Structures are given as C-alpha cells and as structure tokens.
Amino acid sequence: MSQRAAKLIFWVGTLSSLALFLGMTWDTHRSFAALTHADRLDANVVAGKRAFEKYNCNDCHTILGFGAYYAPDLTRAYKRLGEDAIRLRIASPEKVLAGSYRKMPQQHVKPEEIDRLVDFLRWVSDIDNHDWPPQDSATRWKAATRRLIGGAAMSPGAALVAQENCLSCHALGDAGEHRGPRFEYIATRRDAAWITRYLADPEAMTPGAVMPAFGTLSESQRRSVAEFITSLADRSTP
Amino acid sequence: MNFKTQRVAYPYFVVALLLFALQLVMGLYIAFNYFYTVPQEVVNVFPFSTARAMHTNLLVLWLLLGFMGATYYTVPEETQSELAWPRVAYAQLILLTGTGVAALVGFFFGWTQGRPLLEIPTTLDVLVVIGALMFLANVAVTIFRARRFTAVQGTLLAGLVFLAAMYLFGMPFYENLAIDWYYWWWVIHLWVEGAWELVTAALMAFMMIQLTGVERKVVEKWLYVELGLFLFTGLAGTGHHYYWIAAPRYWLWVGGIFSALEPLPIAFMLIDTWRSMRHSSRPQPRLTWVYVIGMAVLHFVGAGLFGFAHTLPQINYYTHGSQVTVSHGHLAFFGAYVLLNLSFFYFAIPRLKGFPEGRYDERGGHWGFWLLSSGVVGMSLAMAVAGVLQTYLERVQGQPYIVAQSPIRFWMMIVFLHGFLVLGGALVVIKHLLTLRPAPAPGR
Numbered sequence: 001m002s003q004r005a006a007k008l009i010f011w012v013g014t015l016s017s018l019a020l021f022l023g024m025t026w027d028t029h030r031s032f033a034a035l036t037h038a039d040r041l042d043a044n045v046v047a048g049k050r051a052f053e054k055y056n057c058n059d060c061h062t063i064l065g066f067g068a069y070y071a072p073d074l075t076r077a078y079k080r081l082g083e084d085a086i087r088l089r090i091a092s093p094e095k096v097l098a099g100s101y102r103k104m105p106q107q108h109v110k111p112e113e114i115d116r117l118v119d120f121l122r123w124v125s126d127i128d129n130h131d132w133p134p135q136d137s138a139t140r141w142k143a144a145t146r147r148l149i150g151g152a153a154m155s156p157g158a159a160l161v162a163q164e165n166c167l168s169c170h171a172l173g174d175a176g177e178h179r180g181p182r183f184e185y186i187a188t189r190r191d192a193a194w195i196t197r198y199l200a201d202p203e204a205m206t207p208g209a210v211m212p213a214f215g216t217l218s219e220s221q222r223r224s225v226a227e228f229i230t231s232l233a234d235r236s237t238p
Numbered sequence: 239m240n241f242k243t244q245r246v247a248y249p250y251f252v253v254a255l256l257l258f259a260l261q262l263v264m265g266l267y268i269a270f271n272y273f274y275t276v277p278q279e280v281v282n283v284f285p286f287s288t289a290r291a292m293h294t295n296l297l298v299l300w301l302l303l304g305f306m307g308a309t310y311y312t313v314p315e316e317t318q319s320e321l322a323w324p325r326v327a328y329a330q331l332i333l334l335t336g337t338g339v340a341a342l343v344g345f346f347f348g349w350t351q352g353r354p355l356l357e358i359p360t361t362l363d364v365l366v367v368i369g370a371l372m373f374l375a376n377v378a379v380t381i382f383r384a385r386r387f388t389a390v391q392g393t394l395l396a397g398l399v400f401l402a403a404m405y406l407f408g409m410p411f412y413e414n415l416a417i418d419w420y421y422w423w424w425v426i427h428l429w430v431e432g433a434w435e436l437v438t439a440a441l442m443a444f445m446m447i448q449l450t451g452v453e454r455k456v457v458e459k460w461l462y463v464e465l466g467l468f469l470f471t472g473l474a475g476t477g478h479h480y481y482w483i484a485a486p487r488y489w490l491w492v493g494g495i496f497s498a499l500e501p502l503p504i505a506f507m508l509i510d511t512w513r514s515m516r517h518s519s520r521p522q523p524r525l526t527w528v529y530v531i532g533m534a535v536l537h538f539v540g541a542g543l544f545g546f547a548h549t550l551p552q553i554n555y556y557t558h559g560s561q562v563t564v565s566h567g568h569l570a571f572f573g574a575y576v577l578l579n580l581s582f583f584y585f586a587i588p589r590l591k592g593f594p595e596g597r598y599d600e601r602g603g604h605w606g607f608w609l610l611s612s613g614v615v616g617m618s619l620a621m622a623v624a625g626v627l628q629t630y631l632e633r634v635q636g637q638p639y640i641v642a643q644s645p646i647r648f649w650m651m652i653v654f655l656h657g658f659l660v661l662g663g664a665l666v667v668i669k670h671l672l673t674l675r676p677a678p679a680p681g682r
Binding site: 016031049050056069100107129 | 353492
C-alpha cells in the first residue's frame with residue numbers, strides 16, 4: 001500500500017463516518033420532542049432532575065440503563081412502584097430497607113424535593129425508548145394479565161380486588177393508578193402468605209406504609225386476593 | 239532523554255501512579271459493598287455513590303495525567319526542540335492535581351454535579367479547562383515554533399484537541415434527560431473510542447519507532463490506516479449507546495453495524511505491534527515487550543471482543559446496564575489505557591533517568607505485570623458471570639432487581655478477592671517504576 005492510499009483511507013473513513021454521525025444527530029434532535037413528550041417537561045420536572053443530580057442518585061441507580069449498577073433501574077420506577085412507594089423509599093430508606101442486604105443512604109431530602117423527584121420520574125417513565133428495560137416492559141406486564149382475564153372473572157380474588165377498589169391506587173394491565181406498586185410487580189416480588197399478612201396490617205410489615213389496612217376482610221378473603229396477585233407472576237408469553 | 243525539558247514528564251508519572259493506587263483502594267471498597275451489607279450508619283456518611291464517584295474520577299484523572307506526561311516526553315523528541323514553557327507544565331500539574339483533590343474531598347461532602355463520571359462541579363470544571371488550555375498551548379507552541387511536523391505529533395495534537403473539545407459537552411445542565419445522555423456519550427464514547435484512541439495510536443507509533451528502529455515512513459503509513467478505521471467505526475459507532483435513550487430507531491441499525499466493525503482496528507493494531515516487534519533490530523528489555531504485547535492483546539480482548547459480545551441491539555436489549563457492561567468496562571480500560579500508560583512509563587522512565595540504551599533492572603517488574611493482569615482478567619470474568627446471571631434472571635425471567643442480585647453477590651465476592659491481586663500487583667509495579675535501577679552489568 002502506498003502512503004497516498006493510506007492517507008485516502010484515513011480521510012474517507014473519518015469524514016464519511018463524521019458526516020453520517022452529524023447528520024443523524026441533527027435528525028435525532030428533531031425527534032426528541034415527540035419521543036420524550038417534551039410538552040410535559042415542565043419546571044417541576046426540571047427541578048426534579050436537579051434534585052436527582054444533587055443527591056447523586058445516578059451513582060448507585062441506573063436510569064435509561066446508564067449510571068452505576070448497584071441499585072434498581074429508575075426508567076420505569078414510577079410505573080413499577082408507584083408514587084407512594086417512591087416517596088417512602090426516599091424519605092425513610094432506613095425503615096423500608098431495614099431487612100434488605102443492600103442499603104440506601106438517608107440523605108434528608110426535603111419534602112418539596114421529593115415531590116419534584118416524583119414529577120421527574122413520572123415524566124421519565126413515559127419516555128418512548130423502544131420498550132427498554134425488558135423487566136419493566138409494559139407489553140410484557142400486560143401480556144400476562146390479558147391471558148388471565150378470562151379466568152379472572154371467575155376468581156373470587158379478582159372480585160374482591162374490584163369490590164375493594166384496589167385499582168384506585170394500584171395498576172393492573174392497562175387499568176389502575178400509579179400510587180402503589182403494580183400488581184404484576186408485587187407478584188414477582190412476594191408470595192401469597194406475605195401478601196395475606198400485609199393486607200391485614202401494612203404498617204406492621206413496612207413502617208410508614210401509606211396503604212390502609214384491610215382487616216375487615218377475613219383471612220380467607222385476604223388469601224384469595226393474595227393468590228390472585230401471585231398468579232400474575234408468570235410473564236412468559238403464551 | 240535527549241532534551242532537558244522532557245524531564246517535566248516524570249512528576250506527571252509519579253502523581254499518576256499514586257492516584258492509580260488510590261483508585262484501586264476505592265475499587266476494593268465498591269466490590270466489598272456488593273456482597274457485604276454495610277450498616278446503614280456507614281452508608282449514610284459514605285455511600286456507595288461517593289466511593290464510585292471517587293473510583294471513576296481517579297481513573298480519568300490519573301490516565302489523563304499519564305497521557306499529558308507522555309506527551310511532554312514525546313513532543314521534544316518529535317520536534318527536536320525543547321518544550322516551549324517547562325514552568326507552565328509544572329504549574330499545570332499542580333493546578334490539575336489540586337483540582338482533582340478538591341473534587342475528591344468535595345464528593346465526600348456531597349459537592350457534585352451528580353452525573354456519572356462527570357461529577358466534578360462546574361466551578362472545578364473551569365479549572366480543568368484552564369489546565370487543559372495551558373497544556374494544549376504548551377504543546378502547540380512547541381510544535382509550531384519548531385516547524386517540524388510529523389504524522390505522530392499531528393495525531394497526538396489532534397487527539398488532545400479532540401479530547402479537550404469533547405469535555406465541553408459534559409459541562410452544561412441539560413433539562414431533557416435523553417439529550418443529557420446524548421451528549422454525555424460525546425464525552426465518554428468519543429473519548430475512549432475516538433480521542434483516546436488517537437492518543438494511544440500516536441504514543442504507540444512513537445514508541446515503536448524508538449524501540450524497534452522500524453522505518454518511520456512504514457510506521458506512519460500504518461498509522462493512517464489504523465486511524466481511518468478507528469474513526470470510521472468509532473464515530474458512527476457512538477450509536478450503540480443510543481439504542482434505548484428515546485432516539486429514533488435507525489440508531490439500532492447504525493450503532494449495530496458500525497460497532498460490530500469496531501474490533502477491526504484493534505485487531506489491526508495488535509497485528510501491527512506484533513510485526514514491529516518481530517522486525518525489531520534493537521534489543522530491548524523483555525519486560526518492555528511483555529507490556530506492549532500485553533496491552534495489544536488485552537486491548538483487543540477487553541475493548542474488541544467483550545465489547546462486541548453485547549453491542550448488537552438484539553443482545554444489548556437484555557444486557558444493557560447490567561454487570562456485563564461493568565465487565566467490559568474494566569477489561570477495556572485496563573487493556574487499552576492502563577497498560578498503555580504503564581508501557582509508556584517503562585519506556586520513558588529509564589530514558590529520563592539516563593540509563594544506557596534505556597535498559598533497566600527488570601527484577602520484580604514481571605511479578606507486578608502478571609499479578610496485576612491476571613487480577614484484572616479474573617475480576618472481569620467474575621463480573622461477566624455476574625452479568626450473564628443478571629441478564630437471565632432479571633431481564634429474561636423478569637425477577638425484581640434485588641431478588642436477581644442475590645446470587646450475584648457470590649460472584650462479586652470473587653471480584654473482591656481478585657481485587658487484592660490487582661492492588662498487590664499495582665503496588666509492585668508502582669514501587670518498581672519509582673525505584674527503577676540500571677540493568678546489572680552483564681556477567682553478574
């Protein structure tokens with residue numbers, strides 16, 4: 001190979017890749033507004049991002065898969081855990097994670113900062129990023145739920161979930177709210193015995209829990225609800 | 239050493255080596271956190287996040303100080319002239335080291351910009367920029383005064399300007415998280431797979447010319463081809479970080495294809511280095527080649543193969559942001575940039591000390607290399623096992639993060655144990671380098 005050919009490889013290789021990269025950068029900027037729902041990116045969300053950086057959250061957690069890998073990914077934390085569970089973890093990690101083998105620091109985050117962090121995580125959870133991460137994929141959550149719907153109408157647990165209005169706080173499939181954790185997530189995390197006890201007295205199991213006690217339900221009714229929830233654990237697509 | 243001002247390189251090497259040791263101590267603490275439950279009271283005061291910010295910033299700081307020292311050694315030799323402002327070079331070292339120490343102390347008290355690897359607060363960023371400008375001006379003025387332009391120093395200067403320019407993209411506050419990460423990668427990716435590769439290629443070419451006596455024209459010709467391949471694959475290859483950040487879908491194609499080609503230039507560098515060694519007409523201490531070849535091999539394995547393993551979007555969907563990334567990151571940084579710096583130190587220090595023909599007493603140095611390298615390789619393999627486990631349990635099966643982490647703790651303990659090999663090896667290397675002696679007279 002001649003010196004000339006070598007220089008040609010250098011310039012053609014570098015400039016073609018650079019042109020492609022800059023061109024796509026320009027086009028990507030045109031797409032960000034729609035893909036991130038920039039219309040919902042208000043001052044509260046920005047304040048939340050500042051708090052997120054102030055407390056160095058990203059050096060333990062990942063978000064969009066980036067950061068440190070020491071704690072759960074936060075991209076869909078709002079959809080997975082819900083607002084109240086997020087608040088509780090930030091405000092009193094020492095209580096929520098008392099039994100956990102991994103701790104989160106108590107950073108004395110101010111109440112208004114917690115509100116903004118929730119705003120930020122709510123906005124992030126709606127970002128359209130080709131359904132990543134897989135463990136929080138809405139498509140996968142809902143696939144299992146849809147499969148269950150036929151049988152669920154017959155299940156006493158499902159009837160109790162409707163009767164007690166659980167979905168005014170929790171999410172299930174396409175329905176429900178994001179105050180508490182999504183049912184499908186609870187199913188992967190807890191067993192029926194644990195949920196049965198939790199329903200009777202949430203405060204006893206998680207100090208500071210916001211959820212009301214369902215002591216009015218009988219032990220067997222609470223077990224039916226628990227069994228309905230744990231039946232959502234299987235997320236394999238049929 | 240042919241020029242008096244090359245001597246400014248030495249204090250850069252010393253500071254870099256000391257920070258390297260500190261980085262490894264932090265690394266051990268991080269690995270410890272992964273398998274042992276540190277009590278809440280300790281976590282409140284010194285959380286994982288602070289230790290991690292220190293670990294990564296120390297890495298960047300010492301590698302960059304090493305590069306700067308290496309540049310100050312190289313430029314006089316290449317221009318055949320003294321450095322323009324040796325005193326500015328010392329002042330710059332004091333400024334940057336001081337800024338680094340202030341940043342580390344600041345992290346402990348929660349003074350941070352809170353973005354991984356770019357935690358240094360804006361105030362200190364300004365000092366870093368001033369230090370970088372002092373450095374670039376010094377190098378550029380030396381080159382332009384001498385009016386002797388070579389491909390090696392052209393590449394070196396271009397790489398350093400590129401490096402400094404990309405740092406600026408990491409400084410502002412971005413309101414939109416997706417745009418934030420978009421430009422975060424202009425710093426991180428375009429550094430390690432762009433600017434730093436230019437610096438590496440230039441320093442390697444310089445060492446090869448000096449060590450082997452291979453004709454400059456031949457080395458420079460392959461340098462052009464190598465750089466063309468690096469930048470062709472590396473620039474558009476940035477796309478492999480844009481798969482899941484809310485960027486358009488075409489990044490999956492572009493990122494996948496270009497980054498699949500990224501091992502090629504590294505393989506090319508490996509072959510090139512091997513060939514140069516075989517054609518060498520000048521005998522060198524064995525340890526010099528152990529380092530240079532060790533670097534070329536682990537650069538290829540860590541950055542090339544481990545990177546390729548999870549760069550395709552179909553795989554990356556499941557491995558993204560897991561311990562697989564951690565494994566790749568450690569072996570790639572070690573193979574490419576830690577060993578480059580150490581290779582250069584072994585090349586430059588005996589010459590700075592004026593040992594005849596750059597020959598030195600190798601005893602002890604071999605132990606250091608093998609302890610350090612086997613430690614990092616073992617550690618990266620354990621992280622890779624942890625990563626595959628996490629990928630399967632959390633990403634494929636859908637177990638909650640903390641449940642899936644439980645079996646991983648064992649493998650992170652294996653990482654921790656390898657950490658002692660790494661730290662032990664590094665201490666041997668550092669001691670050997672800082673107390674280097676001339677080669678014993680033959681027949682002794």
